[in-house]
Amino acid sequence: MIAAALKRMATELPAGWRTRFAPAPTGWLHLGHAADALCVWGVARAFGGCVVLRVEDHDRERCRPEYERGLLEDLAWLGFAPDEYVPPQRDRTAAYHDALAQLERAGLAYPCACSRRDVAAHTDDVFNEESRYPGTCRLRALNAATVPARRVRMEPGTESFDDILLGPCTQDPDAQCGDFLIRDRRGFWTYQFAVTVDDYAQHIDVVIRGEDLLPSTGRQLRLARLLGRQQMPRFLHHPLIRHLGGIKLSKSAGDTGIRELREAGRSPAEVLGAAAHAAGFIREPRPIIAADAAALFGG
Numbered sequence: 001m002i003a004a005a006l007k008r009m010a011t012e013l014p015a016g017w018r019t020r021f022a023p024a025p026t027g028w029l030h031l032g033h034a035a036d037a038l039c040v041w042g043v044a045r046a047f048g049g050c051v052v053l054r055v056e057d058h059d060r061e062r063c064r065p066e067y068e069r070g071l072l073e074d075l076a077w078l079g080f081a082p083d084e085y086v087p088p089q090r091d092r093t094a095a096y097h098d099a100l101a102q103l104e105r106a107g108l109a110y111p112c113a114c115s116r117r118d119v120a121a122h123t124d125d126v127f128n129e130e131s132r133y134p135g136t137c138r139l140r141a142l143n144a145a146t147v148p149a150r151r152v153r154m155e156p157g158t159e160s161f162d163d164i165l166l167g168p169c170t171q172d173p174d175a176q177c178g179d180f181l182i183r184d185r186r187g188f189w190t191y192q193f194a195v196t197v198d199d200y201a202q203h204i205d206v207v208i209r210g211e212d213l214l215p216s217t218g219r220q221l222r223l224a225r226l227l228g229r230q231q232m233p234r235f236l237h238h239p240l241i242r243h244l245g246g247i248k249l250s251k252s253a254g255d256t257g258i259r260e261l262r263e264a265g266r267s268p269a270e271v272l273g274a275a276a277h278a279a280g281f282i283r284e285p286r287p288i289i290a291a292d293a294a295a296l297f298g299g
């Protein structure tokens with residue numbers, strides 16, 4: 001079924017359509033990243049796409065250069081070669097300033113002085129895992145020169161998209177999270193903002209990522225629309241790894257690290273096989289090499 005949906009998708013996209021692998025250098029790559037890479041490269045290789053590598057280091061406090069070096073090494077060890085490298089997010093500050101200025105000129109962004117605790121205290125929906133921002137600073141006209149945080153206005157209304165794997169999805173960003181942060185109290189650009197500006201500027205046609213990010217998609221579509229993007233990307237949210245197919249060394253989470261597995265003598269094929277099995281891409285565990293990724297998705 002997914003192969004048929006992917007085939008249809010590919011006929012609707014330009015030749016050499018673009019997808020991206022976008023890890024955050026806030027830790028070492030683990031089996032979940034390996035599964036994600038299999039899906040990104042697999043779908044791209046099977047259906048004529050091009051893979052862009054983007055280092056998502058928007059959170060300047062949590063990112064470390066050794067993690068960035070590590071992820072490039074681990075990807076290469078696994079056998080995944082990007083077709084193109086785009087600048088890491090630390091080098092995209094001017095683009096984020098421009099996008100923010102565009103929203104501000106349109107009256108769509110405003111300074112916010114609320115702490116996380118303020119937002120949690122005001123949230124009215126206790127069943128919602130996320131705190132919905134109640135709009136406290138919308139009418140406060142705070143001094144933009146002294147308050148670093150910015151939020152984007154969300155009006156009620158839904159965003160719909162046809163996920164390649166999950167089918168039709170509808171989300172209402174205003175009900176989910178309300179006006180969300182595009183720059184935080186520390187002055188760092190947020191994930192939602194950086195990823196939306198980048199996917200637009202870098203002409204990403206298909207976003208392939210784990211289904212933990214599914215709730216973000218509606219707000220990224222809304223933000224892209226507010227920034228003037230006409231042709232929205234397609235989305236494929238794949239399952240996260242659920243069970244570890246016997247490769248886990250002990251109970252600690254660190255043991256699914258690509259480095260640990262490599263140092264424990266596992267081959268790239270064993271690691272990718274375990275990742276593919278744990279994500280449900282194959283029924284029975286077997287070794288897989290990166291060049292086989294296309295075959296997993298119908299190529």
Ligand code: GLU
Pocket residue numbers: 022023024056195208209213
């Ligand atoms: N940088 C995000 C992460 O490491 C992924 C971003 C995305 O695929 O939208 O989880």
